[in-house]
Amino acid sequence: MFSAVSYFDWNRILTLNREYPTDEEVKSSGETIPDWDKVPQTTAWERWAYYFYYNGNNGINYYSYVPNVIQYLTAENGWDPSQGPQGAVPCGESTSCEVRLGGSTISVDSLILLYNGLNALIQALVLTTIGSLADYGNNSHNILLVVTIISCAAQIAFLAFNEDASQYWGVPFLVALVFQVSYGASLVFYWAIFPSLAVNDPKVRAAKRNPHVSQEEYAVIESFCRNHISTISTAWSNIGFFVISTLNIIIGNALAIRYNVSWDEVPQYGNSIYSAMCGAYWLLCGIPWFIVQKKRPGPPLPADANYFTYGWKTLGLAIKEYRRLPQTFLFLGAYFLLNDAVSSMNSVTQVLTVSLTNYDGLMQTYLSLVQAVCSIIGCFLFLHVQKRFHLSTKTMLQISTGFTAIMPIWCCIGIWSPTIGFRTQAELWIYNAWFGIFTAPFYAYSQTLMSELVPIGKENMFFSLFGIVSKVAQFFGPALIGGVVAATKNTRIGFILCAVANVLPLIVVAAINMERAEVRVKVYEEQERRKSETSVDELLQHGHHHNSDDDDDDDQVVHEEVFYLPQQQPSLSSVTPSSNHPKSSDGYQGGYGF
Template identity: 40%
Template sequence: MSLRDRFLADPFTVEEDGEEHDETKLKQPPATRKELWSYYLYYNGDNGYTMFSYIPNILQQLAYMNGHNPNTPDIRGCDMENTMAPCNISWARGTSIPVASMMLYVQAISFSIQFLLFTTFGSLADYGRWNRDILLIATIIGCAAQILPITLVNNDGSGWGGMMALNIVALISYGTSLVFYGAAFPVLSDNLPAVRHALTNPALTREEKLTVSEKWRNYVSAWSTIFSNIGFLVMTGVLSGASFYPWHNGDVLGVDPLYNYIGTVVCGGYWVLNAIPYFIFRPRGRSGPPLPEGSNHFTIGWKSIFIAFREIRKLKYLFLYIFSYFMFSDAVNTTNQMIAIVQGEITQFSAQQITIMNLVSAVTSIIGCLGFLWLSRRFGIRTKTNLLIILFLSGLVAAWGCFGISLDNFGIKNSWELWAFYAWSGLFTAPIWAWQQTMLAELVPKGKENLFFGLFGVVNKASSWIGPVVIGAITEHTSNLWKGWPFILGLFIIAFTLVCLIDVEKAKLQVEEYQKAHPVDESDDSSNEYQQQLEKTAAKTEDSEKYAVSP
């Protein structure tokens, strides 16, 4: 598919081919321009910006206001002028833990709940008629969770528990919206006029019809992703500009704590405005296929994982790569969650700095992805080499953070270091998610893409809570968040070593032998149902960390 076809083609223009088409055999209503553009707009609003910026910033700030320095436990409220000083918050069974540990546990709780929910109930997104209703409910809850923090704007810190609950609900509802939004796109794209015309053309073979369907699925997927990034850039741009507005007391708005609350309301309202058209223009009768015979919504996701793990044992290098991905996915996710906590302490919860740093990261991420693509084509750098370079450069952040264990003036403890991190992560960490998929594509047998790409997404989701739990426990027992950096560095080192051990040429020979022993029967659609379900659920849930990982 050429660049022009990928972005500028019109799926509503159908060329006459002289064949007789009978669209009455198609069960779904045809897609309209309004439905397609409203689908893009939804992702424009549901861009996840506030989920990993203002909301955690508010929670951390309220916790500081209600917490206490462990050296003076009877004095309520930590020193807001010295946010790098120790600060504990009440926790379960009358104990207290560092605020940093609480923030990490919140992330771990939300992602572990998402993993269980999406694996168990993710099939509701793809099969039957529940997609629209659940997406609507998730959208309402998600928008409310982003707007409701404004009720705590004058809170003295005692409402931190309620804010923690809102944070968890917001993350889960946001993740749910991405799952059910993503699951709607195959049915939408397959009912574009150009695709319907091909599906009802008796002169086309099954493979030719699948080629047309894949072309327009790629088209819809590419444009929806573009709109999500546009929404993210719009929010960072608008809120960055608004942060310089002088407030009533002469202070810049971005420095005032109120700005965090304004940011959540703006992001929540932006999602509402962009979501409404989709629920208006989505036609009645739009639904997914029925469940495979003998399956149910509660077990199909877990069966898919079991089948994937059973098959992957036959492919040594693919298994090795999946394990390495588990390591570096956890390392990158936890790095960004650590930075989210550290930046609140360093900037004293300055929403202005956090907003502009996210803007820097958004811009450098684009530069980084395009830059690695150019280097690869210009110098013929292979996928494995590119991935190793990115892993090495990303791991340097963890090594950098280790200096903060014993130093007070270096080791991601200053504002300039935060700016450097955001630029560095955009340039050298953001490309990791593109190259890891390219690497996987080289190791996966033909016909098993759904199965193993789906397992890839499940591994990403499963690893998302492990790092935060470990770092949270380390911080709880040492009262030093920076002592968690060696753990993250260790994950990067293990991941880097495992990728080095992968012999791509031998892996390809192994794939060929596997394909000879396990030929794919493309005429048997039912045999691929579990593979498709694993991909549909897992690949979409991977997006729920999209901006936590690479803002």
């Protein structure tokens, strides 16, 4: 969206921003404060607490230790069907393995893939029910707090499952489901916060008040702030990935000394200990956010709204907005394919990694350490490239997606080759490094691009829809691959579907027109402002929508867009800026350090 602004104009924007007064100077001058300034501005403490929360909620346990535990305990209760009748020969390393499920049998690989799909489906149902409630009152803060506590407690609860738990492997499966569903929900409500942090950043609000900053230039500043917060928070997530991996390596080597074995022969109960460490670390890192977060409550929930059905009604309303926000929904379609590709790839490689490492949690921790380091490098590298060449969020997402697609294409070789194509431990190291450098930025830029396509005041509703699309994709991909694996008895066939799903989004994202999307979002915000006197309850009862559904109205909407742009405050230019503007309150040099 900001690629059209020249380097000269960009430097002028930074200069104007440095010379413009802060909120405190405007208030002390006695000037009238605009409506948007009545919402608490983002503080440096709040921003760092936001980063620190993601440092703890880094996702390592979602893909490593908990899946290790449940797959190991299930396999311990299974048998090798190629070596005789049911139960005759236990499962061995790198052999097929089946387990009884109800009245039938299923391979452990298929069971894990189908479990991943069920996990995503439940997350989609939960997010649909509670997602949009976060836009009202202080629900966003409360919901994030509850799911954080539940998720941390479930991870710590794995201390109760040792090797003997294979006799009742369904119980750890259930606890794992609680953990992973609450973890997925925490991400959605966390992501919905950062657009508000960006819009209320002191520098962004100063630019919004500045009569010398055009609407296009303001869009540049806000977009860079969103990218900065999103990318830095993703980097901090990977810093947490690195820290907890290092701590678990120390614990793993201590366990090796305790049991007098080598580091790669630590008992499987070590995975449960690593899981508890992840839960405790997240809980510790999450506390500051809930202490320093500024309250920016939404409107009260309608009096007669039902907490269990309101989310579904709001979801229906959100889906009906596709005519008013077509570019937003086009991206949601692309994101479905993107997330389907990444989650399916994670599911397939997760199953194969467990087999290639023989459930070695410490070995996987070393792999995670490589991924964490490369993810940190990748996030900062992509941010540097974006700033150096003034590339848009959409372009950066395309670059990340393109490089990500190379890996499943390479892995497809392993379907026919016994020596390469995710066949060796050396390829595990390469995969984790590649994923870190090129795929980790995908999460940051997909969130940022979504935030640029979401109207202000509707963040939780649309990010809930964003999360639902993500979870449906995570259900659809692994479930489809699980069915294919069950039919073909070949887990690697899933790489073909992953490769196709990685290439298609490149075409769909390329079709998104960001300039047209910006106009649509501004028009939507103004229309909603004009309808603010109409209660949400009345909207739900009568299904009232603005008459922009017809294509014939599109030209009129675009023609009138100038009337929907935020009003500037020329009188504020009389306030004298302080002399310490070259370094802002959050520590970034030169005003806009993004």
